[in-house]
Amino acid sequence: MGSHSYMKVWILCLIALIGATHAQLELGFYSKSCPNAEKIISDYVNEHIHKVPSLAAALLRVHFHDCFVRGCDGSVLVTSTKNNQAEKEAPPNLTLRGFDFIEVLKSVLEAECPGVVSCADIVALTARDSIRAIGGPYWNVPTGRRDGLISNGALTLQFLPAPFHNLTTLIGRFRQVGLDIKDLVVLSGAHTIGIGHCSTIATRLYNFTGNGDADPSLDSTYVQNLKTTKCKSIADQTTLVEMDPGSRNSFDLGYYKQVLKRRGLFQSDSALLDSVATRNIINHELTSTDTFFRDFTLSMEKLGRIGVLTGTQGEIRKICSRIN
Ligand code: HEM
Ligand SMILES: *[C@@H]1O[C@H](CO)[C@@H](O)[C@H](O)[C@H]1NC(C)=O
Ligand SMILES: *[C@@H]1O[C@H](CO)[C@@H](O)[C@H](O)[C@H]1NC(C)=O
Ligand SMILES: CC(=O)N[C@H]1CO[C@H](CO)[C@@H](O)[C@@H]1O
Numbered sequence: 001m002g003s004h005s006y007m008k009v010w011i012l013c014l015i016a017l018i019g020a021t022h023a024q025l026e027l028g029f030y031s032k033s034c035p036n037a038e039k040i041i042s043d044y045v046n047e048h049i050h051k052v053p054s055l056a057a058a059l060l061r062v063h064f065h066d067c068f069v070r071g072c073d074g075s076v077l078v079t080s081t082k083n084n085q086a087e088k089e090a091p092p093n094l095t096l097r098g099f100d101f102i103e104v105l106k107s108v109l110e111a112e113c114p115g116v117v118s119c120a121d122i123v124a125l126t127a128r129d130s131i132r133a134i135g136g137p138y139w140n141v142p143t144g145r146r147d148g149l150i151s152n153g154a155l156t157l158q159f160l161p162a163p164f165h166n167l168t169t170l171i172g173r174f175r176q177v178g179l180d181i182k183d184l185v186v187l188s189g190a191h192t193i194g195i196g197h198c199s200t201i202a203t204r205l206y207n208f209t210g211n212g213d214a215d216p217s218l219d220s221t222y223v224q225n226l227k228t229t230k231c232k233s234i235a236d237q238t239t240l241v242e243m244d245p246g247s248r249n250s251f252d253l254g255y256y257k258q259v260l261k262r263r264g265l266f267q268s269d270s271a272l273l274d275s276v277a278t279r280n281i282i283n284h285e286l287t288s289t290d291t292f293f294r295d296f297t298l299s300m301e302k303l304g305r306i307g308v309l310t311g312t313q314g315e316i317r318k319i320c321s322r323i324n
Contacts, residue, residue, distance in 0.1 A: 023311030025142035025304075029121075034113035038143075041122065042129045044105050049133035053249040056130035057194030058097035063127035064190070064303065065096060066120065068177055069159045071307020073148030074119035077102060077320040085153040099321070102126060106320045119320035120145035124304050134193070136251030137293035139300045146314035149323055163200050163266035167274045177306045183299040185272055185281040189292060192255035193248055195240040196265050198231035204267060206234040217270045219262040241265060253292055256282050 030037040049056050066076040077099060079088060088096070102122055109117045121143045132138045161173040174184045205227055208215045214223045230241050243265045244254035255269075259282060264270045272278045285292045315324050 023144065025144045025308060025310060027140060027142045029143035030113075030117060034109070034116045036112060037109060037117050038125060040108060040112060041105060041125045044108065045126055045129040046133050048101065049130045053134050054194070055098055055101060056134045056136075056249070057190075059101065059123075059130045060127045060190055061194065062096055062098050062102070063123050064187070065156070065160060066123050067303050067306040068161075068173075069155050070148055070150065070152070071309065072120050072124060072145055072304055073307070073309050073314060074123060074145075074317065074320060075148040075151040077119055077123070078151035078323060079321040080153070084151070088151070088153075098126075103320050106317075110318065115316050115318065117316070118145050118147045118314075119317050120147050120308070122320070128300070131251060134249055134251055136193075137297050137300075139297040139304075141301075141304060144308075144310050146309040146311075147317040147320075147323075148309060148314050151323075161268060163196075163268050165268050165271070167271040167278065170268055170271060179299070179302060179306075181277055182281055182295070183302060185278050186285065186292075186295045186299045187303065188269065188272060189255050189285060189296060191243040191265070191269060192252055193244065193250070195242055195248060198236040198239040198241060201226070201241070201265060202231065202234045202236065205231055215267065215270070217262065217267070217273075218264075222261075222263045243269075253286055253289060256286050256292075260286075 028038070045059075062076060063072070066072050066074060069075060076088065076096070088099075102119070105126065106117075106119060106122055109122065121141075124141050124145065125143070128139055128141045159173065159176060161170050165173070170184055171181055174180065179187070204215045204218060205223055206212065206214070214220070226241065230239055232239075242248040244250075244252075244258055247254045255264075258264055259269055259272055262270065262273070264272070272282060285295060318324055
């Protein structure tokens with residue numbers, strides 16, 4: 001991508017950020033326009049997450065991907081059309097889950113209050129409520145986000161961090177959306193729940209430098225273990241690996257313990273050991289679950305405010321997968 005189009009992206013982001021100062025998100029934004037909205041969402045989430053707890057990880061990740069690309073504007077939910085390759089269709093999307101869940105919930109809310117509750121708010125609220133439902137921290141979600149009119153697949157490559165990124169690049173990706181090193185380490189703690197695919201770590205296990213070797217920053221016993229019990233070949237596209245083995249549905253300190261044992265699943269997890277500053281934050285989080293929960297709450301509130309559209313910006317989508 002040329003520096004010219006890079007500039008354009010930056011200008012778009014600036015416009016989004018400046019626009020966001022016109023109106024503010026507020027707690028209970030729907031209390032008059034759709035008083036039951038938040039309760040409908042939390043009831044629906046509670047009902048389903050207790051049956052399928054692994055969905056909580058999926059819904060949290062959707063929120064993160066939404067916010068990093070053009071702000072928390074529901075753009076991650078849009079399906080591509082003939083003329084537009086949407087975010088969903090870009091490589092980082094490949095393993096996102098939970099879209100059907102959000103779409104069904106949206107239809108329930110449309111039946112209650114047509115055209116009122118944005119998809120962007122539904123994403124933010126379902127992420128929060130599902131983490132609470134599995135016993136994780138609870139953060140405030142001020143509402144009033146509006147849905148974006150653009151979903152551009154190419155932007156995901158520019159804005160989302162990738163599992164092969166080094167610490168410098170990760171810090172840069174977070175800074176690009178106004179988040180700092182502490183947010184990086186704290187929000188990476190979300191990898192205490194959920195799964196990755198063998199395909200995401202195949203080169204790390206089997207061909208790291210192109211000589212049939214493994215990534216030396218990954219504990220060699222763990223490499224052997226993964227190769228014999230999980231990712232049995234470099235070509236495996238389907239097998240799932242827990243990021244925090246044994247407690248994939250429990251929001252705890254397990255991720256940081258794994259990382260310290262050099263068992264973080266992705267290079268981006270291992271990278272958090274590559275500076276004193278990030279190691280210190282890991283050790284700080286490990287002092288207590290309360291510490292981690294409190295810090296996670298603060299960082300999630302920051303994440304949820306990235307580049308939001310408010311007031312008369314954007315729209316309220318009727319169907320989350322389609323711009324009106
Ligand atoms: C720091 C940079 C990050 C990178 C490079 C990254 C990368 C990834 C990758 C590659 C996967 C698994 C994909 C697969 O193989 O199926 C994943 C899963 C996940 N990520 Fe991240 N992530 C990052 C930060 C975050 C943040 C900030 C959050 C949320 C606050 C998050 C939440 C999750 C969750 C919950 C899953 C599991 C999803 C599931 O079970 O379906 N990640 N991440
Ligand atoms: C991190 O990755 C970027 C992009 O691949 C590269 O330019 C940079 O040199 C790397 N930094 C370190 C410290 O390895
Ligand atoms: C490992 O990487 C090298 C260099 O990129 C490549 O030539 C080789 O085919 C790879 N091996 C496998 C098994 O994919
Ligand atoms: C969930 C989802 O929309 N996944 C899409 C991601 O992109 C690929 C193409 O790159 C599609 O085939 C998937 O359907």
